[in-house]
Amino acid sequence: MEKNVKMKDIKELGEQLGELQRVCREKKIPVMIAFEGYGAAGKGLQIGNLIQALDPRGFKVYAVKNETEEEWMHPFMWRFWTKIPEKGRIAIFDTSWYRRVMIERFEGKTPEKELEKDFESIRAFEKQLTDDGMVIIKLFLKIDRKEQKKRFEKLLASKDTAWRVSKGDLKRNHDFKEYKAINEEMLRKTDADYAPWTVINATKKKEAKVAVYQAVIQAMKEAVARKELEEKGSLEKKTEMKRETAESILAKTDLSKSMPKEVYEERLKELQKKMEHLHGELYRRRIPVVLGFEGWDAGGKGGAIKRLTSHMDPRGYVVNPTASPSDTEKAHHYLWRFWRAMPKAGHIAIFDRTWYGRVMVERIEGFCTEKEWKRAYGEINAMEQDLVNAGAIVLKFWMQIDKDEQARRFKARQENPKKQWKITDEDWRNREKWDQYEVAVEEMLEKTSMPHAPWIVVEGNDKYYARIKVLECVTEAIEKRLKEERK
């Protein structure tokens, strides 16, 4: 037994941990614990220690290895976004989203010129999750070069354990100073208030165990205290909607644009054929495409998507209809369900309604707080930036019609027995909130239009014109990208 560590103390800490796990489950606080550190510092051992104090029904351990092909074909944070725990549960990572800026950087797999972007993605990931109530605990287990060498030699001495020491491990021990510099830069650049690093001296195993317990207990305690404060504190006021004086983008839209049927039919044929061809090119060059569709009810989203996809290879695209979140989806960060549906390289994901629901229906109906939807602009921009960094083409369409046109379409649907199902009471209720939506849409267009992920406002009063515009914009964006790649 190492000095200063008493069995009794460890037992007490373990009990505290078990109790905190229970409280976090009850209060629906999700927790992520990342173990990083030098090879042979004892990550596996410390994870084993930690979970002994926990109820096995409430946590999951992820051993993060090299990316699978599926993972490699997505943005690098995708595999972590899809693994975030639901509210009240704990996810433990044996190495984590930091691999990319540690081991993989050291091995030259992470291009230096993308490094700053990667740090930015990591910071955005942690910021967004903690803003949503996630507790992120990051533990870095430290030993020095000599100690590491000693441990490797001990492992190598027995054939039962020798396989645990890789060539990479030995290389990192050999170039310890260089690897250490990489780690220290990483620690410096990602040590944030909302997700701080705890560096733990792992030379003495029992002392390290106590330090791990303490760090986790501390973070969970603080989270519980914050949550209690929140519960006591007054609920945030519902948002007041007020019309901004800024110049209106929607008002400037020329809704008189139209297209004769004969021209439409000819152009449609041409563009669908072109789309079919471009889809094959995208697949061969492994370029992913994300297309979001938003717009007024009866604005023509469905019809535009149908024309867009009708000649595409069905094995290479998916249309994701976005309805109200399921209970599982509600138990996660609001972006989680969209991350799960993001396309792999070479595929197209089309969203019929999107993550922008956060700053429209959720804002207006009060399904989230003002603080939450205001934060969402930045979160959404960060997500789209991650997609673009991973090589994706990202386009967002707003199908614009005026209020009279909507009324005409609602009525036409009600009078047509085959289309009555398309119109519900909710549609009429939403219509009453037209002005509120207009304010929200203007703000959204203004705050989330970026050169690499632009909003395209589609003049939708004439369906023919609108469908052709969507097809044109998509094909042009793809052609532009293919041209750039050829350079």
Next chain:
Amino acid sequence: MEKNVKMKDIKELGEQLGELQRVCREKKIPVMIAFEGYGAAGKGLQIGNLIQALDPRGFKVYAVKNETEEEWMHPFMWRFWTKIPEKGRIAIFDTSWYRRVMIERFEGKTPEKELEKDFESIRAFEKQLTDDGMVIIKLFLKIDRKEQKKRFEKLLASKDTAWRVSKGDLKRNHDFKEYKAINEEMLRKTDADYAPWTVINATKKKEAKVAVYQAVIQAMKEAVARKELEEKGSLEKKTEMKRETAESILAKTDLSKSMPKEVYEERLKELQKKMEHLHGELYRRRIPVVLGFEGWDAGGKGGAIKRLTSHMDPRGYVVNPTASPSDTEKAHHYLWRFWRAMPKAGHIAIFDRTWYGRVMVERIEGFCTEKEWKRAYGEINAMEQDLVNAGAIVLKFWMQIDKDEQARRFKARQENPKKQWKITDEDWRNREKWDQYEVAVEEMLEKTSMPHAPWIVVEGNDKYYARIKVLECVTEAIEKRLKEERK
């Protein structure tokens, strides 16, 4: 234009299809459409034709290729179980679960001695899904050898299309007769009332298109009619619980069995160490393990699981707590959520409460019909058989205590402020239904205990005895398997 096919007819059929898709969505009928057939018969083309008539927001197309590593490490039906559509949606498969008994058999990848098991798995899969309301449409596109050869040659003539013809395609054309015999055997063995094959002559593309439309329309129409009949028909009566006269397994359990604390502590240490070692062996030999825990409330499931796992490598096992199904889970077959959690080769999945909820709580609370829970015994046996066929060790534990012991534990929990949370009103309500549960449990033990997936009744009044018994049974089962493998 081929003779006998009029543009107008196709348009009408397309409209019917779109309308049926809408009705199926409304009536929450899920549909799976499998396309199989000879190479170059035009599966891709016909899928393209089919979806042109459908709303893209309501279907998903899966291109089934060779298994990924992840898939290969699971039972072969796993990748299809995890892809079944939720109620009201359509999944289209470009080649399907039949690969294994067609192409892969022809290529010698499917061992002939496992063939009958594979057919059995396929039949059970289709039977279970259709019993649950799924519509399964299986289309086999047929061309003859000469036509196939002509099409391959045409494809090979252009470098844009030559890549679409594989060596395997040419081989199957060369040995057409042999491959045809395999296909015909497959069609014969899997043509069932509940999931019939439609063989379509695909020599003429337009005629084939009409045949595909007609087959899908026919099947969907029938499904809608069945559903309407059901809705009109009287609801099935709630189950009457009556005590069977058969000899009681539970009554025979000797609950006086116990173990002194000192013996327990020593055995626990030994067995946990053994378990740690065996876990490593399982991992190296890629043997998956499925452990299900059921039992009375306060029967000691949690405690037993905790002792079982405490020395296992956390990266190699997962404990899945089973709560009431979420809404997404409810929208699928009841076994779907368990299939998703099945372990890959070398991993251990522990379930705290299991799929047996179907024949216990769901039966007693009337969450499913009598027909449904009676059917479940066979469905569950089939699922466990699939797991065993894929090499898994499957054990199921029933933690048995008597009613007095439960009362003592409930009271002890209520009096201990740290354990009060463990006891809820629902526990007391369930206790009132003790006799009903006893009937259900007896029937379950009798109908689902199989040599390869046995039920183990654990005498649970003494916790020490119970925990050791669980550890002993698990380690013995693993040792037995390892010994068999070594032979």
